[in-house]
Amino acid sequence: xxxxxxxxxxxxxxxxxxxxxxxxxxxxxxxxxxxxxxxxxxxxxxxxxxxxxxxxxxxxxxxxxxxxxxxxxxxxxxxxxxxxxxxxxxxxxxxxxxxxxxxxxxxxxxxxxxxxxxxxxxxxxxxxxxxxxxxxxxxxxxxxxxxxxxxxxxxxxxxxxxxxxxxxxxxxxxxxxxxxxxxxxxxxxxxxxxxxxxxxxxxxxxxxxxxxxxxxxxxxxxxxxxxxxxxxxxxxxxxxxxxxxxxxxxxxxxxxxxxxx
Amino acid sequence: xxxxxxxxxxxxxxxxxxxxxxxxxxxxxxxxxxxxxxxxxxxxxxxxxxxxxxxxxxxxxxxxxxxxxxxxxxxxxxxxxxxxxxxxxxxxxxxxxxxxxxxxxxxxxxxxxxxxxxxxxxxxxxxxxxxxxxxxxxxxxxxxxxxxxxxxxxxxxxxxxxxxxxxxxxxxxxxxxxxxxxxxxxxxxxxxxxxxxxxxxxxxxxxxxxxxxxxxxxxxxxxxxxxxxxxxxxxxxxxxxxxxxxxxxxxxxxxxxxxxxxxxxxxxxxxxxxxxxxxxxxxxxxxxxxxxxxxxxxxxxxxxxxxxxxxxxxxxxxxxxxxxxxxxxxxxxxxxxxxxxxxxxxxxxxxx
Amino acid sequence: xxxxxxxxxxxxxxxxxxxxxxxxxxxxxxxxxxxxxxxxxxxxxxxxxxxxxxxxxxxxxxxxxxxxxxxxxxxxxxxxxxxxxxxxxxxxxxxxxxxxxxxxxxxxxxxxxxxxxxxxxxxxxxxxxxxxxxxxxxxxxxxxxxxxxxxxxxxxxxxxxxxxxxxxxxxxxxxxxxxxxxxxxxxxxxxxxxxxxxxxxxxxxxxxxxxxxxxxxxxxxxxxxxxxxxxxxxxxxxxxxxxxxxxxxxxxxxxxxxxxxxxxxxxxxxxxxxxxx
Numbered sequence: 001x002x003x004x005x006x007x008x009x010x011x012x013x014x015x016x017x018x019x020x021x022x023x024x025x026x027x028x029x030x031x032x033x034x035x036x037x038x039x040x041x042x043x044x045x046x047x048x049x050x051x052x053x054x055x056x057x058x059x060x061x062x063x064x065x066x067x068x069x070x071x072x073x074x075x076x077x078x079x080x081x082x083x084x085x086x087x088x089x090x091x092x093x094x095x096x097x098x099x100x101x102x103x104x105x106x107x108x109x110x111x112x113x114x115x116x117x118x119x120x121x122x123x124x125x126x127x128x129x130x131x132x133x134x135x136x137x138x139x140x141x142x143x144x145x146x147x148x149x150x151x152x153x154x155x156x157x158x159x160x161x162x163x164x165x166x167x168x169x170x171x172x173x174x175x176x177x178x179x180x181x182x183x184x185x186x187x188x189x190x191x192x193x194x195x196x197x198x199x200x201x202x203x204x205x206x207x208x209x210x211x212x213x214x215x216x217x218x219x220x221x222x223x224x225x226x227x228x229x230x231x232x233x234x235x236x237x238x239x240x241x242x243x244x245x246x247x248x249x250x251x252x253x254x255x256x257x258x259x260x261x
Numbered sequence: 262x263x264x265x266x267x268x269x270x271x272x273x274x275x276x277x278x279x280x281x282x283x284x285x286x287x288x289x290x291x292x293x294x295x296x297x298x299x300x301x302x303x304x305x306x307x308x309x310x311x312x313x314x315x316x317x318x319x320x321x322x323x324x325x326x327x328x329x330x331x332x333x334x335x336x337x338x339x340x341x342x343x344x345x346x347x348x349x350x351x352x353x354x355x356x357x358x359x360x361x362x363x364x365x366x367x368x369x370x371x372x373x374x375x376x377x378x379x380x381x382x383x384x385x386x387x388x389x390x391x392x393x394x395x396x397x398x399x400x401x402x403x404x405x406x407x408x409x410x411x412x413x414x415x416x417x418x419x420x421x422x423x424x425x426x427x428x429x430x431x432x433x434x435x436x437x438x439x440x441x442x443x444x445x446x447x448x449x450x451x452x453x454x455x456x457x458x459x460x461x462x463x464x465x466x467x468x469x470x471x472x473x474x475x476x477x478x479x480x481x482x483x484x485x486x487x488x489x490x491x492x493x494x495x496x497x498x499x500x501x502x503x504x505x506x507x508x509x510x511x512x513x514x515x516x517x518x519x520x521x522x523x524x525x526x527x528x529x530x531x532x533x534x535x536x537x538x539x540x541x542x543x544x545x546x547x548x549x550x551x552x553x554x555x556x557x558x559x560x561x562x563x564x565x566x567x568x569x570x571x572x573x574x575x576x577x578x579x580x581x582x583x584x585x586x587x588x589x590x591x592x593x594x595x596x597x598x599x600x601x602x603x604x605x606x607x608x609x610x611x612x613x
Numbered sequence: 614x615x616x617x618x619x620x621x622x623x624x625x626x627x628x629x630x631x632x633x634x635x636x637x638x639x640x641x642x643x644x645x646x647x648x649x650x651x652x653x654x655x656x657x658x659x660x661x662x663x664x665x666x667x668x669x670x671x672x673x674x675x676x677x678x679x680x681x682x683x684x685x686x687x688x689x690x691x692x693x694x695x696x697x698x699x700x701x702x703x704x705x706x707x708x709x710x711x712x713x714x715x716x717x718x719x720x721x722x723x724x725x726x727x728x729x730x731x732x733x734x735x736x737x738x739x740x741x742x743x744x745x746x747x748x749x750x751x752x753x754x755x756x757x758x759x760x761x762x763x764x765x766x767x768x769x770x771x772x773x774x775x776x777x778x779x780x781x782x783x784x785x786x787x788x789x790x791x792x793x794x795x796x797x798x799x800x801x802x803x804x805x806x807x808x809x810x811x812x813x814x815x816x817x818x819x820x821x822x823x824x825x826x827x828x829x830x831x832x833x834x835x836x837x838x839x840x841x842x843x844x845x846x847x848x849x850x851x852x853x854x855x856x857x858x859x860x861x862x863x864x865x866x867x868x869x870x871x872x873x874x875x876x877x878x879x880x881x882x883x884x885x886x887x888x889x890x
Contacts, residue, residue, distance in 0.1 A: 002802075003701060010697035013690050016769065017714050020729025021721070023739065027732060035732055037739055077628035084624035088617055096625060099632055107830030107874065109847045110867040111639075113854040117646065117864070118639035133635045140628070169620070198722035200833045201847075205854060215722040222728050222837060231732075234725040241720035245713055315792050335795035348793035352811045361807075365798035409797070 021238050028231035035226055046232035056217070056233060063213040066128070067196035070135035071143075074192050075185060077136070078143035083177070086151035087159075097144075104141045108201035111138065116205040130206045131213070138202060139192035146188025150181040187252060190244070198237075264327030266291045266416055266449050267312070272321035274307055274473075281307040282318070283473045291416065292447045294440070296454055296464035300496070304473040305453045309419050312451065313342050325417065336365070340417040345425060347406040349394040355405050356381065356390035362413045380412040381405075383442070400431050407439075411446060418443075420452045424459065436463055457497055461485070469493050485538075491611055494536045501537040501581050505610070513608070517556045517576040520605060528612030539584035541607040544572060545600040546592035553602035560597045563589070574601050647864035659865035669849075673873070676846040679760055680829035683767040687824045688817065690768070691775035698776070699783045719773045727837040730766045731757065734838070758840035766834045771827055775820035782816025783809070822881045826874050846870050 023037045028046055030039035050056050078100075084090070085097050103111065115134045119125040124133070155177070162172040200215045207216045214237065221230055267289035274282040282304045289295050297305040310316040312323060314335035322331045330338050341362070350358050359377035360370075368376065381387055384404040394402055403423060410418055424432045424439075440463050443450050454460050460467045461481035469476045469484060469492075477489040488494035494502060505515035507527060513520045515535055545555060558574035558581065569586045572593060581601055585593075592599065650656045663669045698715075702708045718726055733739050734756035741753040756762040786809055794804040832847040839845070850870065853863030 006693045006697050006701060009690065009693040010701075013694045013772065014711060014714055016690075017718055017772065019739075020726055020733060020769065021717065023732050024725065024729045037732060077631065080624035081628045084621050088621050088624075090618065090621045096629060099637065100628065103636065105826060105875075105878065107826075107847065107870060109830060109832045109850050110643075110871055111636075113850055113863060113867055114639035114643040115635070116854055117860045118635075118642045121642065137632065137636050140632075194720045198720070198724075200722065200724055204851075215724050218722070218728070219724045219833060219837075222724065222731070226728070226731065230728065234728055237725055238717070238721050242713075242717050245716050245720055249709060249713060313792075313796060315795075335792065336798050336800055340796075342793070342796045344789050344793055346787070346789055348787065348789040350790060350793070350808060361794070361799075362797035365803065409793075413797070 024231050025235045025238060028228055028235040030228055030231075033228070035228055035231060046228040047236070049229055050232045050236065053229075056214075059212050059214040059217045060236075062128075062211060063197055063215070066131055066135060066213060067193045069132055070139055070196045071189050071193045073132075073136045074140040074143045075189055077140050078188070079147055079181070079185060082144055082147040082151060082181075083173075086148060087156065100144055101141045103138045104145070108138065108199070112202040112205040115202075119206070126206050126208050126211070128211060131203055131211075134202045134206065135196045135199065138199070139196050142192040142195060143185065143188035146191070147181050147184040150184040151177075155180050183252060187248075190248065194241070194244070264324065265289060266293075266326060267451070268324040268327075269308075269312070270322050270324075272308070272311060272318050272323065274304075274311060274316060274318045280473045282311070285321070285473075285475055287468060287475065287478070289417070289449055289451060292449055294443055294450045294452065294463060294465045296452045296460035296467045297470060298454055298457055298460040298467050299470035299476075301455060303470040305455075305468075305470050306421060307473075308470070309342075309421055309451065309453050312417075313340065313419050314338050339415060340419060341410040341413060341415045343406050343410045343418065343420040343423045345421040345423065347394075347402045347423075349402055349405055349409070351394055353393075354390065355386070355392050355394065355397070358394065358405060359409045359412050362409060366413060376412055377408070380408040383411070384408045399426055400435065403427065403435065407442075411442075411448065414446070415448060417449045417451065420450060422453050422455070424454075425456075432459075439463070461497075469496065471496070487609055488536060488611065491534055494534070494609075494611060499539050499582065499584075501539065501542065503535040503537065503579065505533050505535045506531060507533065516579045517581070520554050520608075528610050530612035532612075534611045536609040536611060537581070537603055537607060539571065539582045540586075541603050542581055542583035543602045544574070544583050544585060544590065544593055545602050546590050546597070548600055550602055552604060554605050555600040555602040558599060558601045560593055560595055560599065563593065563595060574599070576601065643860075643864040643867050645864075646861050647868045649861060651861060659862050660869070662862060663865055663869055672844050672846055672849060675760070675843065676829050679763055679767065679835070679845065680825050682760075682764050683771060683828040684821050684825040686764065686768045687771050687775045688821055691772055691820070692779055692817065694772075695776045695779035695783055699780050715773050715776055718770070723770055723831070723833040724837070726770055727766050727834045730762070730769065731837060734762055734765065757838055758842035760843060762838045762840075763835050763843065763845075766838045767828050767831060770831075770834055771824040774823050774827070775817075778816050778820025778823070779813060782813040785816075786812050818881060822878050825881070826878055829874055830870065 026039050027035045027037040029042045029044070030036045031041040031043040031045065032039075081096070081100055085093060112134065115130070115137075116125060119130050124130045158176050158180070159172050162176040163169075167175065198215055199213070200219050203213050203216050204219065207213060212220075214233065218230060218233060265288045267287070269285060269287040272282055272285040273280070285304075285308060287295075287308075297308060299305050307316060311318050314330070314333060318331065322329055324330065325339060350361070353361070356374060356377045359380050360368075360373035363373035363376045364370070378387070378390065381390060384407050386401060386404050386408065389397065389401065389405075394405065397405065403426070406423070424435055427435060436459060452460075452464065461484075464481060466478060467481050467484055468478050471492050477484055477493045479489075484493060485497055488497060488500075491502065494500045503515045503517060505513055508514050508519070513535070543550070543553065545553075548555070556576050558576045560572060561575050561580065562571075562573040564571045564573075569584055570589050572583045572585060572589075573580050574583065575581075583601060647659050648655055648657070650658060698708060698711055702711065735741070736753045736755070738756075740756070741750075744750045745753065756765070790808055790812070791804050794808045795801075799807065829845075830847055831845075832851060835843065835845045836848060836851075846866070847870070850863060850866045853859050853866060857863075
């Protein structure tokens, strides 16, 4: 009886989770000039319009390049920091890890505003570098959070074994440590990349008409008009996300909710 | 005739295609201490979980004092369990853990706590009522688990390798305490273990299991002296297993030669095995000895094990192990030629 | 310099400098600006402007009310869903599909997801159409521009967080604890309330805190689904920085929001820690 109730609530909740996405993808296929769901007839016209529109294409490129750079730097920051935090005792260690993790709980609007004000003072606003700096700050914790738990005590003894066998620290890292934390780096990097790719709250302070990311462009557009072009752009981002997740599921395995029996 | 406390008939359980229990029959009397003994994967834990109600058997029945409980959920069965990992509720204090059972049986909070205090006193943990499980040592947690399981005074207590997480010294002490407690309370224990010494010292009867089947049920010394199957002989203690057959004249032909013994018991089958315990094998540097069958042998290894010495001696293709307590004769060194001897009556024959 | 000190500074030197320059320094600048006036003199006037003005309290009240309702709704929907995924679904492929359905929204921009609801909740959207077809309402309900619309959008965006947090803690419950409870005579409902639920409470609290924090600091979803009729606190901050350019007052707004959320999170964390002991 209770189980039945839970099933009903859950299936309704799952429906609730997919419905908006289905509506967007569906209405991007309509052949009317206004948004309609269910779509009236099927056409790929709107997708065609998007890929021939240079401003959309350049926003997609900006978003992707920005996310890629930010993720690369985040990995270069987070992995050494994780090693230091997990393997050494040094003054200020707690403070350092608190600072590196705090962007996770900080409202992005607050951080974006702070970076804008600070950037104005030092002359770093409304350009790619200004965007990049902010994105690095918010996504580094994702990688750190994914890598830290993998640097366990058991693993430490593997590193000691490697040192014992004559491995210098750098050799030990690449031959022993890195293979153990590779999956953590990968999953952290994916979350980091996506978080950067979909960010609005932070980017919006530093974008211009020429330099804008795809979510910010959508945001500015959606506030004034809604049309099937917007649905098509959104549909592209949904399909990309779905594709990434399905690839993740088949490579890393996303069955995070199985009972550990 | 009254019904036995626990009566298990033709119990079978499969996991996928794997048979975890096949055709298990067992009776347990009031106040009896039963050990389920076997290597891992033999089905002993599966059997225990079926009795507790955590697993539903595929077929067969489980009766407790005559009442069929096979389909009853765990919370309606008149028994309690001590879990291997203790399964203490981490978010409750020791006394709340122990009072949990009485509360579920409708006792008031006050009554439940006073029953819990009694149970804790019984296991010697009176001062620990307010602590949380994570603040206790492994041995103390084990006692809390025991107190929690006996507080309801069940007629039957199931224990799933409750001592396996304790270190050797503590384990020996707890074995004795547990046995005393069981006798004092008069509760029947069904105790799962893979440690044969534990089973033999504690249990009134030992149930040896292998591959989901019961191999033998009996008192510890009977199982040791007269193993019913080759598996039991090999699993319980150390044994020299000599393949043998009975000649037409009634005498015995073994892998170490013909023996002029006429076994009293003649098991069925052609491929017989003679079981000879190492302590039943004497080393004879000077040759024959009155009343013993002897065969010439060469010493292969001499292994000192503290209180005694194990000597492996080769007879043809067979290695016979002898256990020597006390002084080892000076002649017994690696490579020495001597005789091994045993009393023909000590040979125990097992059929197929 | 010892080997350890040299290695540590090699490892964390660059990240520390970067976070000092582009995280701590900006936040300090904001904090300082909030305490100064346009000509740089120390003052509390910016905070006085916020705290003494009923309008700001109204906005805060709306923001936190939306946050609280969103959190409660997320818990009420998310807990059963998490339970369903961990304990009820026994066909692995279906669970895989469910987890994918749960994570795809997480990987999609808030903007796209809110846009979906703008379409669904519009005057001629699917929700109004269905309700009318079913005869439940006569005229379309205006969802965009009322709190319910914002809550629907926020719950939608934040639900996966709580499902993952609760689901993980349900999956982590040692099954032998529930068996022990049953063994001691507890019926399934009793076992749930006395054993399983308390053990999952820290996970539930962590998820709820996260949802609440993200809900009160959300900007995009309320901005799109408010239809310009409802103001939440993050919008005030955004206005100051994007159109009014009063960094001192904006800074005070930022710091107010930061302090309020951190205090609430810390309190909730403490409650969770004692309850979960």
